[in-house]
Amino acid sequence: MPAFLRRPDPRALPALLWLVLFMVVPCLLLFAYAFFERGTWGGIVYTFTLGNFARVFDPLYAGVFLTSARIAATATAIALLIAYPAAYAISRAPRRRQPILLFFAVLPFWSNYLIRTYAWIVLLNREGLINSLLTSAGYTGEPLSMLYTEGAVIVGLVYNYLPFVILAIYSSLSRLDPQLAEASRDLGAGPVRTFLRVTLPMTLPGVAAGGVFIFVLSIGNFVTPALLGGGRFQMIGNLVYDQFLTANDWPFGAALGMILILLMLLLLTIQARLTDRAAGTRPPAREEAA
Amino acid sequence: MTQRITPSLPPLAPALAAIALIATAPATLAADLVISNWDGYMAPDIAETFKAATGLEVEIVNHATNEEIMGKLMASQGAGYDVVFVSSPFAEILNKQGLLAPIDHAAVPNIANLYPEAAALAYDPGATFAVPYAWGTTGLCYRSDLVEGTPDSWSALLQPADALKGKVTMLATDRWLMAAGLLAQGSSVNEADQAKIDAARDLLIEAKKSLLAYDDTTFYAKLVSGEASLVHAWDGWCNYGIAENADIRFAVPKEGSDLWVDTMVVMANGENRENAMKFLNFILDAGNHAWAAQNILYKVPNKAAMESLDPALLEQFPNMAITPAELAGYELMRDLGDAQPAFSRAVSEIKAAN
Structure with missing residues (x-):
């Protein structure tokens, strides 16, 4: 049991209570719902069943999981490829300029998620900004169909979650002692080798944190597939949404939700392990107060 | 609820207040009538005009979907709501669940404004538990x-x-x-x-x-x-x-x-059934019901209201002129x-x- 639970600081009580009430209790409720049967008119009939979990493995729903995982993994990979160089550049900028650069990286995040997503609709649709620009540049073919594709969904996910990924990687990079890279070079490693053998492994916790973050948020996302995918791509979040809001099948929605939560816990555990391992390889700069 | 919280309370107070808020059913406050409807589905000044006509204070809550309000009604067995706007299949469900009050035709004389077809819909012949609002x-x-x-x-x-x-x-x-x-x-x-x-x-x-x-x-x-x-x-x-x-x-x-038919139903467990009937009667007034046709551009099943529409509206929007007989021919x-x-x-x- 973590120390803060064994001997909670009274100042943490409001936050703990908040967490228990609005995070732990709802999750437990969801967990319980998943073992009962659906009421014909919505709600729950309290007859025990494992059928909801069995249904998750129905090829139809398993297929939705796989599609979601593929879309989320692609978004994660692209985001990491964009975020790492960006975070690297920010961490190498003059120290007093870093806050303003980070501010710009995070700026889009301060506008409403829906508005940001709608902006992509305005850009990508067949009569949209990009197609009009192409036309005025002399392009005469059929307008490009960019919206309502899997690519549009991925673009939306990457765009919306990129700031977090940059922040996560930046926080790893900025704590990296520049002398380590110098030492590596002094010992004869080239820049590529230094990056691959020193910088990258030591910032892996940040990469893992950012990656898990965008993957988990993407796989459960239901707004972006609905808006940018035009509802043509069913992701697991849409399936959960439909179970609760149109199919009146709360128990099955709960079972799907539990699987998502389990997946998230698994990924967070892996991420924590990575962080621990990286911490183990790091020279003890200062003794942490245990 | 919130008045009881004073600054001298310990830091737990906000969390406790949150629990208290959740534990309370829809706040009825001093309203004489609680209505749940889709946002924008009634005249925005309906509360004022209804108060001017009847002296009754109405509280309006919005739901985004049928399923959302169904969830709430099933959970509270309809308590806390008087008039609810739902699509007809959901009115049917609520009726099968015994959650609806019968429509008191004597208290809703304007129900005579409905087209005969609208008062003879197969799920509820005679408009006994649901009054059609738009179709x-x-x-x-x-x-x-x-x-x-x-x-x-x-x-x-x-x-x-x-x-x-x-x-x-x-x-x-x-x-x-x-x-x-x-x-x-x-x-x-x-x-x-x-x-x-x-x-x-x-x-x-x-x-x-x-x-x-x-x-x-x-x-x-x-x-x-x-x-x-x-x-x-x-x-x-x-x-x-x-x-x-x-x-x-x-x-x-x-x-x-x-x-498709969107209906108004009265909850059996609501506390203001008489006022609910007054509200139904108010909506069914030709002028009030015509608001929906003029502003939402939906057909309303109200003969007097539809006949009061500007013919130019029907000309601009030809589907507004689909007759009740044609509608009744659809499934x-x-x-x-x-x-x-x-x-x-x-x-x-x-x-x-x-």
């Missing part, structure tokens, strides 16, 4: 300048001509999505036969290949922008497109369509009951298909 059908909304001829069949949507491929949208809400496939094959919109549901599903999966998107909310805007040329649309929503582009038209496919959308899971699964299969 209409579903069909094809299209750009007459971009579509050749009149698309008069569901196949125009499901097997579009080459020029329309990638330029059609369909409704995503399960009942209407399925209805398009079912009607195209001569099945019922309330089909319970698994083989026919499967056949409709297969047709809709095939149709997905030539679809631009599923769209329940912005399809008319896609017509206006030219992104889409032909969309699956509710009659009233097509009018929002027509208002912006006169080339947009509405057609009901020859295979037939559905009749009334009913609660699916035990067939609901089959529909839900078919819709999931359609949406997950690639």
Whole structure:
């Protein structure tokens, strides 16, 4: 049991209570719902069943999981490829300029998620900004169909979650002692080798944190597939949404939700392990107060 | 609730207040009547005009979907609400659950304004538990300048001509999505036969290949922008497109369509049943009910209200002139009951298909 639970600081009580009430209790409720049967008119009939979990493995729903995982993994990979160089550049900028650069990286995040997503609709649709620009540049073919594709969904996910990924990687990079890279070079490693053998492994916790973050948020996302995918791509979040809001099948929605939560816990555990391992390889700069 | 919290309370107070707020049913405060409706579905000044007419204070809450308000009503058994606006299949469910109060026709004299067809709907002949508020059908909304001829069949949507491929949208809400496939094959919109549901599903999966998107909310805007040329649309929503582009038209496919009805019901466990009847009577007043037709561009089942409309409105929006007899000829959308899971699964299969 973590120390803060064994001997909670009274100042943490409001936050703990908040967490228990609005995070732990709802999750437990969801967990319980998943073992009962659906009421014909919505709600729950309290007859025990494992059928909801069995249904998750129905090829139809398993297929939705796989599609979601593929879309989320692609978004994660692209985001990491964009975020790492960006975070690297920010961490190498003059120290007093870093806050303003980070501010710009995070700026889009301060506008409403829906508005940001709608902006992509305005850009990508067949009569949209990009197609009009192409036309005025002399392009005469059929307008490009960019919206309502899997690519549009991925673009939306990457765009919306990129700031977090940059922040996560930046926080790893900025704590990296520049002398380590110098030492590596002094010992004869080239820049590529230094990056691959020193910088990258030591910032892996940040990469893992950012990656898990965008993957988990993407796989459960239901707004972006609905808006940018035009509802043509069913992701697991849409399936959960439909179970609760149109199919009146709360128990099955709960079972799907539990699987998502389990997946998230698994990924967070892996991420924590990575962080621990990286911490183990790091020279003890200062003794942490245990 | 909140007045009791004073600054001297310990830091737990905010959390406790939150629990207290959650534990309380919809705050009735001093209202004489609590109404739940879709946002924008009534005149924005309805509370003031109703108060001026009756002296009663009304509290209006909004729900975004039928399913949302159903969840709340099932949880509270209807307590805390007096009048609720729901689509007819949901009114049927509420009635089967015993949650509705009978409509007291003596207290709602304006019910005489309803068309005879509207008071004889199969789910509730005689308007005993639900009063129709708006009704209409579903069909094809299209750009007459971009579509050749009149698309008069569901196949125009499901097997579009080459020029329309990638330029059609369909409704995503399960009942209407399925209805398009079912009607195209001569099945019922309330089909319970698994083989026919499967056949409709297969047709809709095939149709997905030539679809631009599923769209329940912005399809008319896609017509206006030219992104889409032909969309699956509710009659009233097509009018929002027509208002912006006169080339947009509405057609009901020859295979037939559905009749949808949004209703007002009175909750049996509400505390203000008499006031609820007064509210129904107020809405059914020709002038008040006409507001919905004039502003939402939905047909209302109120003869006096429809006859009061400016003929220019019917001319600009021809589907406003669909007669009650024509509407009654479409198939009334009913609660699916035990067939609901089959529909839900078919819709999931359609949406997950690639």
